[in-house]
Amino acid sequence: xxxxxxxxxxxxxxxxxKTYPNGTRAVSDVDLEIPxxxxxxxxxxxxAGKSTLMKLLYGLEHPSAGRIRIRGLQxxxxxxxxxxxxxxxxxxxxxxxVPSFTIAENVVLGVEPGRASRVDRTAxxxxxxxxxxxxxxxxxxxxxxxxxxxxxxxxxEILKALHRGARILILDxxxxxxxxxxxxxxxxxxxxxRDSGMTVLFIxxxxxxxxxxxxxxxxxxxxxxxxxVETHEATAAELASMMVGREMSLEVPRTPARPxxxxxxxxxxxxxxxxxxxxxIAAGEIVGLAGVEGNGQTELVELLAGLRRPTAGSVxxxxxxxxxxxxxxxxxxxxxxxxxxxxxxxxxxxxxxADNLIVDRYARPPLARRGTLRTRxxxxxxxxxxxxxxxxxxxxxxxxxxxxxxxxxxxxxARELSSGPRLLLAAQLTxxxxxxxxxxxxxxxxxxxxxxxxxxxxSADLGxxxxxxxxxxxxxxxxxVARFDDPAGLTEEATGLYMLGVEQHTDERITAGVG
Amino acid sequence: xxxxxxTLVNAEPEGRSAFLAARRTSTAVxxxxxxxxxxxxxxxxFLVILATGKxxxxxxxxxxxxxxxxxxxxxxxxxxxxxxxxxxxxxxxPFRARQISLGAEGQVYAGALAGALVAIHVPLPxxxxxxxxxxxxxxxxxxxxxxxxxxxxxxxxxxIVATLMLNxxxxxxxxxxxxxHLRSPASAAIQSDPxxxxxxxxxxSDFFGVPLDQANIGLFGMLxxxxxxxxxxxxxxLGYRIRMTGSNPEFAxxxxxxxPRTIEWSFVIGGALAGLAGAHLxxxxxxxxxxxxxxxxxxxxxxxxxxxxxxxVGVVAAALLYSYLRVGGDVMEQQTDVGSEAVTIIQxxxxxxxxxxxxxxxxxxxxxxxxxxx
Numbered sequence: 109x110x111x112x113x114x115x116x117x118x119x120x121x122x123x124x125x126k127t128y129p130n131g132t133r134a135v136s137d138v139d140l141e142i143p144x145x146x147x148x149x150x151x152x153x154x155x156a157g158k159s160t161l162m163k164l165l166y167g168l169e170h171p172s173a174g175r176i177r178i179r180g181l182q183x184x185x186x187x188x189x190x191x192x193x194x195x196x197x198x199x200x201x202x203x204x205x206v207p208s209f210t211i212a213e214n215v216v217l218g219v220e221p222g223r224a225s226r227v228d229r230t231a232x233x234x235x236x237x238x239x240x241x242x243x244x245x246x247x248x249x250x251x252x253x254x255x256x257x258x259x260x261x262x263x264x265e266i267l268k269a270l271h272r273g274a275r276i277l278i279l280d281x282x283x284x285x286x287x288x289x290x291x292x293x294x295x296x297x298x299x300x301x302r303d304s305g306m307t308v309l310f311i312x313x314x315x316x317x318x319x320x321x322x323x324x325x326x327x328x329x330x331x332x333x334x335x336x337v338e339t340h341e342a343t344a345a346e347l348a349s350m351m352v353g354r355e356m357s358l359e360v361p362r363t364p365a366r367p368x369x370x371x372x373x374x375x376x377x378x379x380x381x382x383x384x385x386x387x388x389i390a391a392g393e394i395v396g397l398a399g400v401e402g403n404g405q406t407e408l409v410e411l412l413a414g415l416r417r418p419t420a421g422s423v424x425x426x427x428x429x430x431x432x433x434x435x436x437x438x439x440x441x442x443x444x445x446x447x448x449x450x451x452x453x454x455x456x457x458x459x460x461x462a463d464n465l466i467v468d469r470y471a472r473p474p475l476a477r478r479g480t481l482r483t484r485x486x487x488x489x490x491x492x493x494x495x496x497x498x499x500x501x502x503x504x505x506x507x508x509x510x511x512x513x514x515x516x517x518x519x520x521x522a523r524e525l526s527s528g529p530r531l532l533l534a535a536q537l538t539x540x541x542x543x544x545x546x547x548x549x550x551x552x553x554x555x556x557x558x559x560x561x562x563x564x565x566x567s568a569d570l571g572x573x574x575x576x577x578x579x580x581x582x583x584x585x586x587x588x589v590a591r592f593d594d595p596a597g598l599t600e601e602a603t604g605l606y607m608l609g610v611e612q613h614t615d616e617r618i619t620a621g622v623g
Numbered sequence: 624x625x626x627x628x629x630t631l632v633n634a635e636p637e638g639r640s641a642f643l644a645a646r647r648t649s650t651a652v653x654x655x656x657x658x659x660x661x662x663x664x665x666x667x668x669f670l671v672i673l674a675t676g677k678x679x680x681x682x683x684x685x686x687x688x689x690x691x692x693x694x695x696x697x698x699x700x701x702x703x704x705x706x707x708x709x710x711x712x713x714x715x716x717p718f719r720a721r722q723i724s725l726g727a728e729g730q731v732y733a734g735a736l737a738g739a740l741v742a743i744h745v746p747l748p749x750x751x752x753x754x755x756x757x758x759x760x761x762x763x764x765x766x767x768x769x770x771x772x773x774x775x776x777x778x779x780x781x782x783i784v785a786t787l788m789l790n791x792x793x794x795x796x797x798x799x800x801x802x803x804h805l806r807s808p809a810s811a812a813i814q815s816d817p818x819x820x821x822x823x824x825x826x827x828s829d830f831f832g833v834p835l836d837q838a839n840i841g842l843f844g845m846l847x848x849x850x851x852x853x854x855x856x857x858x859x860x861l862g863y864r865i866r867m868t869g870s871n872p873e874f875a876x877x878x879x880x881x882x883p884r885t886i887e888w889s890f891v892i893g894g895a896l897a898g899l900a901g902a903h904l905x906x907x908x909x910x911x912x913x914x915x916x917x918x919x920x921x922x923x924x925x926x927x928x929x930x931x932x933x934x935x936v937g938v939v940a941a942a943l944l945y946s947y948l949r950v951g952g953d954v955m956e957q958q959t960d961v962g963s964e965a966v967t968i969i970q971x972x973x974x975x976x977x978x979x980x981x982x983x984x985x986x987x988x989x990x991x992x993x994x995x996x997x
Contacts, residue, residue, distance in 0.1 A: 133638065415877060436879030445877070453877040456870035467867060467878030471860040481858050502638035505646075 116180025118144040118276050118307035119165070124174030126160055134160040135331045138174070142276075147298060147308045149318040149339070152328035153351055153514065153542035158311050159201075161328070162278050165309075166198045167191040178276070197269025198278040203261050205253045211264045212236040212249035215271050239267050244297045259290035266297070277301065278309045283317055295321045313351075313542050315344045327351055330500075348543055360547070362554045365578035367393040371562035372531050373622070374412070377421035381407040383586040384421070388622045389531065389562040394553065396577030396595070397566045400607050404586035405566045406448060409535045412564070413445040414438030425531055439468050442530030446520055446537055448566070450513075454520045457509030461501055462490035464508045465523045497522035498548065514545040521549055525556050532556055535566040550576060570600045581618075582606040591618045657930065657937075661944060664972035668965045675961075682961040689954025690947050696954065698827065698835030702908055703920075704939075704946035705838075705845045706900050710924025711931065711938035712852050713764075713896035717782075718933045719856060720889035721869040726771055726786030727897040728921035729793035730764040734901025736797055737763035739815060739912045740805075742822035742905070752821035753906070757844075760902030761895040767793065768894020769887065776883035782890075790921075801912050815912035824907035839907040846939065848896065853935040855892070865889050897921070923949075926970060930977050945970075 119142045126135040135157040142148045152158050163169040165176065167185030176183055178194050185191050191198070205214045212233040221231040236249040245263040253261055262282060269277055279298070283291045298308055298321060312318050318325055319339055326336040327350040334350050367390035377385045381404040389395045399405050410416045412423060414435040422431045425441045433441075447454045455464050466486055469475055474485055490504035499518045501511060508516060517538075524532065534553060538546040553576065557563050567573050573580060574595060582590035582603065590606040590613045592598055605611045665683070673679040690700045710727050717724035738760030747755055771789060774780035805815045817823075824839035856862035864885040867875040875882050904916050927945055931937030952966030 127641075133641070413877075434879075434881075435876060436881065439879045447877060453871070453873035456867050456874045459866060459870045463863065463866070466863075467874070467880070470863050476860050479859055481860060481863060483858060502642035506642065 115144060116177070117141045118146075118179060119309075120177040120180075121165070122175050122177075124161070124164060124171050124176065126157075126164055126169060127172045133331055135164065135171075136173075138328075138331075138333050140326065140333065140336075142307055142309070144179075144307055145302055145305050146324065147302050147310060147322045149310045149312060149322035149325045150328060151311075151313055151315065151318055151325060151347065151351060153313065153544050156328040156351070156542075157331040158328055159280065160331075162198065162280055162309065162311060165191070166196060166278060192272050192274075195273055195275035196278065197266075197272060197274025197276070199262065199265040199269065199280065199282060201281045201284060203258070203265055205261055205264060205268075207254035208252065210250055210252055211247050211256065211260070211267075214253055214264055215239070215249075215267045217268070219272055235271065236267060239270050243267065243270060244300045246293075257290075259286050259293070262286070262290075262294070263297070275305070276307045276309070278311070280311045281313075282310070283312065283314065291317065315347050315543075318347070319344065351543060360550045360554065360575050362576075363558070365393040365557065367391065367578070368560065371426055372412075372564070373422075373424045375422045375622070377408075377411060377418055377423060379407060379411045379416055379418040379420075381586045382411060382418075385583075385586070385588055386421075386619045386622050387581060387588060387591075389564060391530070391560045391562050392557055393578040394557050394563040394565055394576055396573035396580040397564060397583055398570060398573050398580060398603055398607055399583035401568055403584050405583055406535070407586070408583070409445070409448070409533050409564070409566055412438075412531075413443060413447075413533055439527075443533065444468075444524035444527050444529035444531070445533045446524050446535060448535035448539070450517055450520050455508045455516055458507055460490075460505040461494065461499070461508050461511070461519055462486050462504040464519055465490050465493055465504075465526075468523065468527055493522040493526055496526075497552070514541045517541050517549070518545065521552060525552055528559070529556070529561050532561050532563045533566075534563060536568060537565065538567070538569070538572065570603060574598060574600065574603070584609050588618050589613065591620075657941075660930075660973060660976045661948075661969075663976065664969045665948075667972050668969045671968055672961055672965055677961050678959055679961075682955050682959045682965065685955040685958045686948070686951040686965070688951075689958070690950040692954070694833045695836040696950055698838035700943075700946050700950045701827070701838040701842050702836065702903075703949055704943045705842045706903050706908070706920055707924060707927055707946050708845050708849060708939045708942035709896050709900035709903060710921055711927035711942050712849060712935060713893045713900065714925050715928040715931070715933040715935065715938055716852065716856075716865065716893045716896070717889045718928055719869045720865045720886055721872070722772075722775065722886055722889055723783050724768070724771065724786050724890055724893055725783055725922075725925070726768060726789055726890075726894065727900075727924050728917060729786070729790040730767045730894045730897035731901040731904070731917045731921050732793055732797040733767045734760035734764040734898025735905040735912060735916060736800065736901070737898070738902035739818060739905040742818035743816050743911070746819065747821070749821055752819065753824065756818075756822055756906060757899060757902050760898040760905075762898070764898020764901065765891045765895035768890040768892075768897070772887040772890025772894075775890070776886040798914060801914060805912060807911075813914055814909075817911045818906055822906060823910055824903070837908045839903075841903040841907045844899075845903075848899065849935050849939045852896075856935065861885070861888060897924075900924075923970070926974055926977075930973065 119140065121138060121140045124135060124138040127133045138161060150158050150161065160169060164171050167187045167190050176185065178196065183190070183194055206217065209217070212229070215236045216232040220227045221235060233249040236247065240247050243266070245266055247260050247263050247267065248256065253264065266277070282294060286294060302308055310318070310322055322339045324336055325339050325342060325347060327334045327347060329351060370388045370390050372389040374388065375386050385408060397405055407416065411418050414430065414433055414437065418431060422429060424430065425443060428441055430438055430441050466475055466489065470481065475482055475489070487504050494501055494504060497518045499522065500515050508519060511519065537549050537553065541549065553563060553565070565573065565576055577595050580592040580595040580598065581588050584607060589609065669679055669683050672682050690696045710731070713727050713730065714724060738756040741759045742756040745755070767789065771782050771785035774785050775782040801815060802813055806813055807816045824841050826835065827838040827840065827842065828835040856866065864875065864880050867878065867880055868882050868885045872882050875885070905912055909916055923945065927938055927941045930941040948966055948969060952963035955961055955965065956963040
C-alpha cells in the first residue's frame with residue numbers, strides 16, 4: 109500500500125515526446141502532473157504541441173518517448189478505447205456525433221443499455237437526462253443532433269464522456285464554437301464537475317477564458333512545457349509573454365498613415381450579395397471593412413479579387429479598369445489577396461511549401477525562363493520567405509498540409525505580401541492564428557502599407573479593425589452604411605450600432621470624394 | 624524561460640536533416656512496398672493454383688523465369704513494356720490534374736489508324752518516314768483527347784462517361800474502316816497492308832544481332848517520352864498548373880491559373896501519348912493494322928499508373944514489372960496446364976492492394992508500434 113497522506117495525481121507524464129515520421133517534432137520532453145479535481149488549462153500558440161499532447165493522452169497518437177501514469181498506474185494507450193477504459197474522456201474541437209441520432213442515442217453509443225442487439229431507447233433517454241441533471245448540462249435527450257445548437261451538441265459530447273465513466277476530461281478548444289452565454293454555462297458545468305472530483309484539461313489559446321475557468325495554467329511553446337503557474341497569480345501579459353517567448357504589448361505600433369494617390373476606385377459595384385458599393389483606397393492607407401459576418405464582405409472581396417464577376421459598376425486599380433477581368437488579370441494589375449479561408453482556396457495542401465509560395469509568379473522571370481521552371485531559384489525564394497516570415501518548417505519541400513494553421517497562414521501572407529502589391533485584400537488575416545503570429549501579421553500589414561500599398565482589411569474581429577484601420581467602412585446587407593475617416597477614439601460599441609443597422613451615415617458622407 | 628526554447632526556435636538545420644532523413648526512409652519504404660505488393664500478389668496466385676491441384680511450383684517457375692529464357696521473349700517483354708509505359712504515362716498526366724480519363728483505348732486506335740495510314744500510303748524520305756507517321760499518330764490521339772477535355776472543362780461533362788463512350792465509338796469506327804476499306808486483299812486474315820519498310824520502327828535485333836522478336840527503337844523513344852513527361856510535370860509552368868489544378872482547383876483559380884485550359888491540356892497531352900502507343904503497335908509490333916490490336920492494354924495502363932502513383936519514372940518501372948508478368952503468363956500457359964488467368968488474379972490482387980494502399984499502411988503501423996515500444 110502506498111502513502112495515504114498524498115493520493116497519486118490523476119495524471120502524470122514524464123519525458124513525453126512525439127516525433128512524426130516526417131521528422132516534425134511536435135512534442136518533446138514534456139513533464140506534467142495534474143492532481144485530482146483540478147481544472148488545468150493548457151495554453152500555447154498554434155503548433156505549440158497542445159493538440160498533439162492531448163492526442164497522446166487520449167491514445168490517438170503513440171508517444172515516441174516518455175511515460176504516462178493515470179492515477180499512479182503506468183499505462184500504454186494503444187487507442188482511444190484504452191483511454192476510455194482508464195477513465196479519460198475527450199471532447200474534440202470538431203464535434204464527433206452521429207447527426208441523424210438523438211442526443212440520448214449518441215450519449216450511450218458504444219455502451220448501450222439493454223440487451224445485446226437491442227438498444228433500450230427509454231433507458232438511454234432516462235440515463236442521459238439523469239446525467240444531464242447531475243452535471244448541470246442542459247440537453248434534450250430526444251432531440252436529433254442535427255437539429256440542435258452547437259452548444260447542446262458539445263454538452264452531449266461531455267455527457268457521452270461521463271456516461272463512459274470519464275474521470276479525466278479533456279476539452280480541446282471548447283469555446284471556439286460557443287456564444288458568450290453558452291460559454292458561461294459551460295464554465296459553470298465544468299466547475300461543478302470539478303467540485304465532484306473530475307479532473308479537467310482545458311485547451312485554449314484565449315487567455316481571458318483561461319483566466320476565468322482554470323485553477324492552474326500550463327504554457328507550452330515549440331513542443332515543450334515552458335512553465336506552470338497558479339491562474340490567480342498570473343496576468344494576461346505574463347501568460348502572453350510565456351507563450352511567445354518575449355515581452356509583448358497587445359498594442360500595434362504604427363505611425364499615422366500618409367495616404368498618397370488613390371489606387372482602388374470602386375463605383376456602384378453590384379454582384380451577388382453586394383448592392384451598389386462605392387469607395388476608394390489610397391496608397392499607404394489601411395481601410396477596414398466592418399460588418400456582421402454574412403453581410404457581403406466575402407462577396408465584395410471576391411469581386412475585387414476577380415473570383416466573381418460583377419453585374420454592375422466599375423473597379424479601377426491605378427486607373428486601369430479591371431471590372432470584367434479574371435483572377436489572373438487582377439493579379440497582374442497588382443492585387444494581392446489573403447483569402448478568408450486558407451484551406452479552401454489559399455493553399456494546395458499536398459503540394460510543397462515552395463509550390464504554394466509561387467502560384468502568382470511561377471510563369472515569369474526570374475522563376476521561369478524559356479518555358480522552364482528554375483527550381484533552384486524557386487527553392488531559394490522559398491527558403492528566403494520561410495526565413496523572413498518565420499514559417500516553422502524544416503524544408504521548402506514539406507507539404508503545406510503538414511503545417512499548423514498559423515504557419516500555413518504565414519505561407520499565404522508571405523506569398524501575397526512578397527509580391528509587392530499595389531492593393532492588398534486581407535480577409536480574416538488572423539483567423540485561427542495565435543497571439544504571436546497575430547502580432548507578426550499586423551506588423552507585416554503595416555509594413556506593406558508604409559511601402560505604399562492600398563490595404564482593404566476585412567475582419568470579424570472588431571478590435572483588430574479598430575487597432576489597424578486608418579479609415580473604417582461598415583457594411584450591412586451588401587451596402588456601405590457608415591464611413592469613419594478618423595476611427596481613432598471609435599469604440600467597438602459605437603461601431604456595433606452601425607453594424608446592426610441602428611444608426612447609419614448618409615450616402616453623401618459615405619461617398620464623399622469617391623470617384 | 625529556459626535556454627532550450629531558444630535553441631528550438633533556431634533549430635532549423637537540425638529539423639531539416641531529420642526531415643530529409645525521414646523522406647529518404649519513406650521513399651525506400653514505398654519502393655519496398657511496391658515490390659512487396661507484387662510479391663504478395665504472386666504468392667496469392669500461387670496458392671490459388673495450388674488449390675486447383677495443378678503443378679503450382681512449375682507454373683510459378685515458368686511465370687517468373689520464362690520471360691528471360693530466350694531472347695525473343697525478352698524482346699516481347701520490352702515491346703510490351705514500351706506500349707504499356709506510354710499508356711501508363713498517357714493516363715498519369717490527366718490523373719495528375721485530377722481528371723479520370725479512361726479514353727486511352729480510343730486514342731490508341733486513333734493513333735494506330737493515323738500512323739498506319741500515313742506509313743502505308745505516303746512515300747517519304749528516310750527519318751521523316753518514321754517521324755511523320757509518329758506525329759500523325761500523336762496528333763490523332765491528342766485531337767481525340769481534346770474532345771472529352773473540352774467537354775469536361777467548358778461544359779462540365781463527366782469525363783469518365785465522356786471518355787468511355789468515345790472509346791466505344793472510336794473502336795467501332797476503327798473496326799469498320801479496317802474490315803471494309805483498309806483490309807489487305809492479299810491476306811486471308813482481316814488486316815491492313817503492311818506499312819512501308821522505311822516507316823517501320825527499326826528492330827532492336829538488327830542492332831544487337833540476337834533475335835528480339837518485335838522489340839524496336841520505340842523502347843528508347845518511350846524512355847525519352849517518360850523523361851519528357853517527368854520534366855513537364857516537375858520543371859515547366861504547364862506542369863505546375865497541372866499539379867496545382869489536381870491538388871486544389873480552387874487554389875489554382877485563386878492563384879490566377881486558367882483551370883479549364885489546364886484541364887484541356889492534360890487531356891490533349893495524355894491523348895498524344897496514347898496515340899504514340901498506338902503508333903508503336905502499328906509501326907513496330909504488328910507492322911500494320913489488326914483488329915483488337917490493343918487487346919486491353921489501355922486499361923492495364925491505368926493499373927500501371929496507379930501502381931506508380933502517377934510518377935513518370937515509376938510508370939516505366941511498373942510497366943516493365945507488369946509486362947514481365949504478362950509475358951511470363953503466356954509462357955506459363957504454353958508450358959504448363961495452368962492458364963494465363965492466373966496472371967489476371969495477380970493483376971487483380973495488385974490493383975486491390977494498391978488502391979487500398981493496404982500493405983504500406985500495415986507496415987508503417989507496425990514500424991510505428993515498434994518505435995513506440997522502444
